[in-house]
Amino acid sequence: MTQSASTLINAIAQHAKSDLAPMxxxxxxxxxxxxxxxKLGQLGGFSASVPQAQGGQGLDLSVQIDATTLVSRECGSTAFMVWxxxxxxxxLLNAANNAVRERYLARVASGELLAGTGMSNTVKHLAGIEKINLRATRTEQGYEVNGSLPWVSNIGEDHLAVVAAHVEDEGYIMFAVRCNAPGVTLRRCLPFSGMEGTQTLNVRFDKVTVSNNDVIAHPLQFKAYIQRIKPGFVLGQTGMGLGIIEASIESMRATNQTHSHVNVFLDDQAEDLAAELQTLKAQVADLARQAQTGEAPLLDVLKARLATSELALRxxxxxxxxxxAKGYLMNHGAQRRQREAVFVAIVTPALKHLRKEINDLELLQAEAA
Structure with a gap:
């Protein structure tokens, strides 16, 4: 790790312990x-993979995953919002159109403008799992969008959302929209068993005008754009799981100071899990550096994300x-981390989604061989 990366990571770790842990x-x-x-944005906690010339730290996606991991050691919900x-x-960094990148990237990277990604429905649609919810029609200045998304996280009236819509007979667009734009309505969801602090809301679009300056990828650009961003999108989530795993192992070691004589009879021991974790972290870091330059094999990325979900659950x-019984108390982190790990396994791409995509890719490779 470079000195600049080490400085960033140390600052984020100290901030997580002092400011996040009590909350x-x-x-x-x-x-x-x-x-x-x-404050995390001011420290650089969202911008490790963004070049300095564009308001970032000039590092890479592997360092961003390290930052998310540190936050997740303290709070999986907050790590999800970091993701x-x-x-x-x-x-925005990889946007096919310059105008939207210049308009929003530096402000999102610094945390000045908070933003949520509403791509779950689109990613599942592209994998053949569900229908796409948002529809767009062309206008003289851009597009008009209608539909609704049931769950978009880290959003509010003064936030930005990044979503995608189907354009009849053309394909898909991906775009940024302010959550207080005319025609956008935010509604509360039913209470969740975990992740309640992530400000996850229902978003409805009623004749929402999207200008060409807010379009990240037009229909002819969309396929290549999704192929470019997907490895980073998927790998970025591993930080959530890796931090939860690290915190669970630390808790197990602490418990074993008094109860190792009986805990030894359990299936998964702390040191065995720690060894698996180190191997997985090395794989993720290598793939993240490849994703930064657009060279990460998607199949390997999906398998690493799947392994993170499975190890977090275990x-x-x-x-x-x-x-x-102590870990089952509401004031103990063990029960919270278990709920957070389940979220890592069901957030898009969910464990079942990952297995489907891996199976589909392996079948295609076998047919091509």
């Missing part, structure tokens, strides 16, 4: 940590079993 229970119960996120914000910066279940 974790409140965030889990529904408090949106807006001021923490804005939302840094991924919106990733979208580690958090083992932590609860190691800690016993």
């Amino acid at each position: 974790v229970t409140a965030i889990d119960q529904g408090q949106y940590p807006e001021q923490y996120l804005r 939302c914000q840094s991924t919106c910066a990733w979208y 580690a958090t279940q083992s932590e609860v079993l190691h800690t016993g």
